[in-house]
Amino acid sequence: MAHRNTILNVLAIAGTTIAQSSNLPTVPPGVFEVSSRIQIKSTLPAAWHALTNMPAYPQWNPFVRSSLVVSSSNLTLPNQYPTEGNYLLMRVQIPPLPLPVDENTPDNPLATQLAYEKITAVQKRKGRLAWKYATDTLIQGERWQAISHVGEGMILYESREVFDGLGAPALRETLGPSLQKSFDAQGEGLKLLLEGNSHSP
Numbered sequence: 001m002a003h004r005n006t007i008l009n010v011l012a013i014a015g016t017t018i019a020q021s022s023n024l025p026t027v028p029p030g031v032f033e034v035s036s037r038i039q040i041k042s043t044l045p046a047a048w049h050a051l052t053n054m055p056a057y058p059q060w061n062p063f064v065r066s067s068l069v070v071s072s073s074n075l076t077l078p079n080q081y082p083t084e085g086n087y088l089l090m091r092v093q094i095p096p097l098p099l100p101v102d103e104n105t106p107d108n109p110l111a112t113q114l115a116y117e118k119i120t121a122v123q124k125r126k127g128r129l130a131w132k133y134a135t136d137t138l139i140q141g142e143r144w145q146a147i148s149h150v151g152e153g154m155i156l157y158e159s160r161e162v163f164d165g166l167g168a169p170a171l172r173e174t175l176g177p178s179l180q181k182s183f184d185a186q187g188e189g190l191k192l193l194l195e196g197n198s199h200s201p
């Protein structure tokens with residue numbers, strides 16, 4: 001009996017470890033959070049390139065339809081690789097567009113929103129990216145994305161945003177479920193992009 005309990009405990013601990021394995025940083029809790037994770041048959045360099053190649057977002061991303069890297073004075077930067085301290089002017093879809101999308105997929109006007117975000121982390125070695133709301137004073141949110149190796153040609157893509165502030169409860173009520181769909185859809189779109197060419201005819 002003691003033996004069986006020990007085995008069950010070991011299994012429980014192993015299960016917990018697997019479930020909690022994450023490359024996202026620990027951040028303070030807020031009013032609510034939206035998060036998503038998906039395993040993709042790809043490499044870390046390929047995934048990093050896809051996530052930082054902003055001009056190519058319209059070709060695959062059903063959530064962020066465009067993301068322009070601008071300076072603090074809103075000048076479009078010639079180098080569109082995201083760098084900490086610069087800003088992003090984004091056009092997003094909440095809820096997301098149905099997959100697949102390409103650069104010609106029209107927006108759903110009812111789901112279109114603009115966002116202005118400050119780039120807070122570009123950590124290639126750690127496989128982490130983050131940006132946070134730069135305009136809305138009633139809502140704070142920092143969106144983290146992370147990639148990590150999970151073995152045998154597989155990577156894990158994760159994203160999470162903790163929302164806080166006076167406006168966060170209303171945001172949860174109005175857009176919470178749609179935001180969740182958008183986070184999930186970006187993961188699925190990334191998977192389609194990175195695995196799309198790997199199947200044989």
Ligand SMILES: *[C@@H]1O[C@H](CO)[C@@H](O)[C@H](O)[C@H]1NC(C)=O
Pocket residue numbers: 072073074116135
């Ligand atoms: C840059 O654009 C954003 C979004 O339109 C705006 O909120 C912000 O005030 C602008 N910043 C400057 C310095 O003009």
